[in-house]
Every structure is written in structure tokens, then in C-alpha cells.
Amino acid sequence: MDTTDPTPMAEETLAILRAVEELGEHDDAGEVMRRGLRLARTLTGADAGLLAIDDDTRPGWLAQVLTEGVHEDDPLAVSLLEGRPEDSEGGPVLRGQIRVGGQEFGTLHLARWPRPPGPRERAVVRGIAVAMGPRIETLRQRRVSELHERVTQTVWELNRTLVEQVDLEVTLPLLAQRVLELTSAEAVALVGTRSEGAHRVLAASGDDAGAVLADLAPDLTEVMAAGVAHHWSATPAGDQLSSDRRVCTSLVPVDTRAGEVVVLAVHRWKPSRGVSQQQVRDVLSALALHASVILDREQGEREHDLLTLLQDRDRIARDLHDLVIQRLFAVGLTLQGASRRAVNPEVVERLEGAVGELDQTIRDIRATIFELRHRAGAGSFRADLRQLIESYAPTLGFAPVVHLVGPLDAVTDDEVQTQVLMVVREALSNVARHAGAGSVTVEVEATAEQLSVVVRDDGVGIGADAVESGLGNVRARAAEHGGAVELSRGEPHGTVLRWSVPV
Known part of the structure; x- marks a missing residue:
């Protein structure tokens, strides 16, 4: 029998098998979807292809749409997405249902044929859709496993800080930083409330955390009152058919044994490829639960x-x-x-x-x-600093972001502690009186060589005719201890005060 000249049917079968094999060569779920759509269009001869991925967090909505040979604003694409193929004027529409993990994942649409499609084209569409499902599931499971491994490492790292005694000034900032890295978010914060109801920032990570928290203040208040997590997502204008750049914001309440109202705020996070929004939300809920364990243990101690x-x-x-x-x-x-x-x-x-x-x-x-x-006894320098900074929340109209770094209680004497408290008070008073700011960040750091204070605000900045009345006192306090003061403009606006003294 001559096998050197395969029949057209054999060639088509081989082409489909090679396409299925090609799908298995990619390690990125997004690339598998794009390649599957391209292969389906090429093998069937369709002029237009569209792959619609379902949104697992909102039934009836789409999380992502990929197109081949048709623009996302094309009437054909719009009619297919709205479930009106009869209005597409693209001829017959062939569909292949993609199932991942036993559930509907998305639909492959092919239209605009140079000739009417037959059984072969239908078989190709169904075959590629069936082949894509297991490959996407494998890759998603791998990405989810990687995410869970990173979460496990984060929990282990946090637990290492709890071996002897809980120090919230170490553990909570570490938690905020790891959540920022896990979710690729722009800002992460743990926000509580003061006795008078004003917000207080327990820990924060991200360059614009202060401004973000000022914008989220009404939502934070709502979540604190209701005790129910709030999630929402958005895509940039003109990019409504793609979730590649979709960003999400989550406010997750942290239940504590003492009844303190705390919220984990994660702003503009992005799920990694192959990981669904719901899976990331589950991770955030788990980390919020771990935060409650940390807060409860500190309360117990x-x-x-x-x-x-x-x-x-x-x-x-x-x-x-x-x-x-x-x-x-x-x-x-x-x-x-x-x-x-x-x-x-x-x-x-x-x-x-x-x-x-x-x-x-x-x-x-x-x-x-x-x-x-x-009498219950006096507090530590860290506690005095945090209490002073947070006491300015009613005056400023928002909660300042506080970063306390290093062994502050160990390396400073009473005189220097007093000077630092006065400098912070003077800086915050100036922000409240003159800056017109919407956020302020105070960072106090102790190293083996120096103690530094950095106060950043996003206000109007330094005026050309500014009078250094209060700043003169700040400079004098630094000079008295052999330190230095630097006042500069912030980016894109605002003021940055840096004060430091040797220890």
C-alpha cells in the first residue's frame, strides 16, 4: 500500500492533530487561547473568529474577549457578544464550547465564510474547543498552585515574626507588603478605627497608599459598618473587551476577637494569567483571616x-x-x-x-x-508616636499613614524621643494649616547610625514666600543634636520634610 501520497482526508486529520499538539506546547493559558482561536480560523477558512471567556464572578458577564480577523467594535463582534448572531450579517456561526474543570469556561465563535461551512468545519471547531479545555485547566491549576505556594511562604514568614512576641509594627507592615507583591496591587493597607470613629492606618504598603485611602474613605466606612467584603473591578476606557489590564479593588473585613473593626484594603490588584478573580479573592479572605489571628494574639498578649x-x-x-x-x-x-x-x-x-x-x-x-x-503604666516610644500621629486625623480630615521602622525604643534616649515627638507634631500642624493635602505619610526609622523622620504630603507644595516660623524650630532641634533638615517638593506635588539626628 502506498503511504507517500496521503488522501485529502488524512491530510486534514493530520493538520487537526498537529494543531492539538501545538496547543500543548505553550505554558501560558492566554497564549493557548489565542493560538487555539488562530488555528480554528486557519483550519476552517473563516474570516472572523472570536473567543468569549465567561466571568466566573458575575454569571452572564464576560471576563475577556479575544478576536481574530475582526475588530472588537465590528457589528459582527457586538452581535455575537450580545447573543444575536442572526443580526451579524456574517453568514452561519459555528460555535465550540470550552469546558474547564467540568464547567463552562468560554465559547469559540467563527463566522464570515468564503464558502458555506460543512461537517468538517464543525468537527474542527468542536475538536479544537475540546482540546483547549484540558490544556487550560492544567495551566490554571499550575498557576493556582504557584499562587498557593507563595501564600504558604507568606504565612510561614509572618509566623516567624510571632515566635516570641507579637510586634504589630513588624508583622502588619510585612503582611501588607506581601499582599502587595502577591496581587500586583498599587496599594495595600490595614485600616482600623479610633474611639471617636475616625480611621486609623495600622499598616500600609505602596507609594500612593495615603491618597488611595483618602479616596476609599467612604467605601471603608461602609464596609466597616456592614462587615461584608466589597469587591469591584474596572477596565481602562476603550478596553472593555479585554481583561488583560483589568484591575480590581477589594475591601475585606478582618474579624477580631476583641471586636475591633479592621479592613484589609487592596487597591487596583491584577490577577496573574491563569488565575481567576475569585481565586485571588479567596486568597485575600484567607490572609484577612490570618491578620485576625495576628491581631487576636497581640490582644491576648x-x-x-x-x-x-x-x-x-x-x-x-x-x-x-x-x-x-x-x-x-x-x-x-x-x-x-x-x-x-x-x-x-x-x-x-x-x-x-x-x-x-x-x-x-x-x-x-x-x-x-x-x-x-x-494606673496601667506608660506606653513605649512607638506607641507614643503612633498615638500622636493618629491624633491628627480629625484635624487633617483623613487618617495619616504611619511607617515605624527599626528598634525605635532601643536606640533613642528620652531627650531625643521628646525632640522627635515635637518635630512630628510641628510637621503635621504645618500640613493641617497650610498644605491643603488629601494624604500624608509619616515614616520614622531607627538604624545603628541615625534616627530619621520623613513627612510627605500631597498638598500645594512650598510657596516662594513661605515663612519658616515652625520650620525654624525643627531646624534648631536637629542642629542641637548634630542632625540635619531637608525640605523639598514632592512628586508630582506636595512637600517632603526629612529630619535626622545621629544616635
Whole structure:
């Protein structure tokens, strides 16, 4: 039998098999879809091809549309997307349903034929659609597995910071940074509330986090009140048929045992190729849950430390009351008795003076006992800084973004701490009075060599006729400790104040 001259049917079969084989050579789901559409159009001779991918988050909507031989604004494309092929004036429309993971994934449309399509063209369309499904599923599973592996690494890295004691100034910024990297977002923040209801930024990552949070303020308030996650997506104008550049924003509530209202805000994130929006949302929900575990553990440690402190204070107060005061009282009674038997007026006067001193000492000890039982103790330098910065939220009209980096409590003495607090207060007061800003970021960093403060706002910037009244005090505080001050314009607008002193 002669096999060197295959029949036309054999050639077509080989062409289809080569097309299926070619689909298996690509490791990118987007490229598989584009190549499948191109092969279907080439093998069938259709002039127009369109691949519509369903949106798994919104039934009845499309997540992405790919076209071959037809522009996305063409009436044919519009009629096919709207389910009106009879209005397309493109002749018969052949369709191939793509199924991924047992569910409908998308539809392959072919139209505008040079000659009427027959059984062969229908078989080609169905065959390529069937071949695309398993390949896309394999690649999507691989991408999802890679995403889950990165999430596992993130959780492991976060848990390493919790081995000894929870430090929210370390763990929460790390969480925000890893979420930013995982989702390719523009800004990520964990936002809570102050006692008076104003927002407070627990941690943030991203260059424009402050401005983003100012824009999202109404949405944050709504999510905090309802306790329900809010997601939305958008595509740039003129790009409505492609999800390659679709960006999403998610506000996910973080449930804490203490009842504190916290929201994980992820702005303009982009799902990687092969990963659906819903899968990324599931990841964000899982990381929000991990954030709640971190906050709950820190709350538990704080309550345990406070209980231990109060127990120690109560024990000291009890010992002072039951032992020290009673002994002093007994000594005082003895001295009073001795003064009645004394004959020498000078001795009597000294004994009565000693009794008076003992009475005053007892009153002082009782005042100390009262304070031991009613004072919770002073906070750390980090806590003082955060409290000061967050206290300006009502004055500014928005929540400042705070970055506290390095061992601030360890490398600075009380004098430098006081100077830093005054500099931050002066800078924020200037922003509130003169900048007209919509966001401000305060970063305080301690290294082995220096302590630095950077305050950035997006206000009107430095005027040519600006008077350095408050800034003069800031410069003097730096000069007093051998430091430096730099005031510059921000990009694209605003002001940047840098203050630093050696340590």
C-alpha cells in the first residue's frame, strides 16, 4: 500500500492533530487561547473568529474577549457578544464550547465564510474547543498552585515574626507588603478605627497608599459598618473587551476577637494569567483571616501582660498596706507613748516631729498604693508616636499613614524621643494649616547610625514666600543634636520634610 501520497482526508486529520499538539506546547493559558482561536480560523477558512471567556464572578458577564480577523467594535463582534448572531450579517456561526474543570469556561465563535461551512468545519471547531479545555485547566491549576505556594511562604514568614512576641509594627507592615507583591496591587493597607470613629492606618504598603485611602474613605466606612467584603473591578476606557489590564479593588473585613473593626484594603490588584478573580479573592479572605489571628494574639498578649502587671501592682500594694504601713503605724504609736513620758521639752518636740513625719510617710505610701491599683503604666516610644500621629486625623480630615521602622525604643534616649515627638507634631500642624493635602505619610526609622523622620504630603507644595516660623524650630532641634533638615517638593506635588539626628 502506498503511504507517500496521503488522501485529502488524512491530510486534514493530520493538520487537526498537529494543531492539538501545538496547543500543548505553550505554558501560558492566554497564549493557548489565542493560538487555539488562530488555528480554528486557519483550519476552517473563516474570516472572523472570536473567543468569549465567561466571568466566573458575575454569571452572564464576560471576563475577556479575544478576536481574530475582526475588530472588537465590528457589528459582527457586538452581535455575537450580545447573543444575536442572526443580526451579524456574517453568514452561519459555528460555535465550540470550552469546558474547564467540568464547567463552562468560554465559547469559540467563527463566522464570515468564503464558502458555506460543512461537517468538517464543525468537527474542527468542536475538536479544537475540546482540546483547549484540558490544556487550560492544567495551566490554571499550575498557576493556582504557584499562587498557593507563595501564600504558604507568606504565612510561614509572618509566623516567624510571632515566635516570641507579637510586634504589630513588624508583622502588619510585612503582611501588607506581601499582599502587595502577591496581587500586583498599587496599594495595600490595614485600616482600623479610633474611639471617636475616625480611621486609623495600622499598616500600609505602596507609594500612593495615603491618597488611595483618602479616596476609599467612604467605601471603608461602609464596609466597616456592614462587615461584608466589597469587591469591584474596572477596565481602562476603550478596553472593555479585554481583561488583560483589568484591575480590581477589594475591601475585606478582618474579624477580631476583641471586636475591633479592621479592613484589609487592596487597591487596583491584577490577577496573574491563569488565575481567576475569585481565586485571588479567596486568597485575600484567607490572609484577612490570618491578620485576625495576628491581631487576636497581640490582644491576648496585651491582656496577659496587663493582667500580670496588675497582679504585681496589687501584690505590692497589698504588701505595702499589710506590712509596711502597719509597722510604721506601730512605730508611730510607740513614739507617741514615749513622748508622754518624756520630761525634757526638746525630746518631746523631736518625738512629736518624728510621729508627724511617720504620718506623712503613711499618707504618701497610701497615695502610692492608690496609683499602683489604678494606673496601667506608660506606653513605649512607638506607641507614643503612633498615638500622636493618629491624633491628627480629625484635624487633617483623613487618617495619616504611619511607617515605624527599626528598634525605635532601643536606640533613642528620652531627650531625643521628646525632640522627635515635637518635630512630628510641628510637621503635621504645618500640613493641617497650610498644605491643603488629601494624604500624608509619616515614616520614622531607627538604624545603628541615625534616627530619621520623613513627612510627605500631597498638598500645594512650598510657596516662594513661605515663612519658616515652625520650620525654624525643627531646624534648631536637629542642629542641637548634630542632625540635619531637608525640605523639598514632592512628586508630582506636595512637600517632603526629612529630619535626622545621629544616635
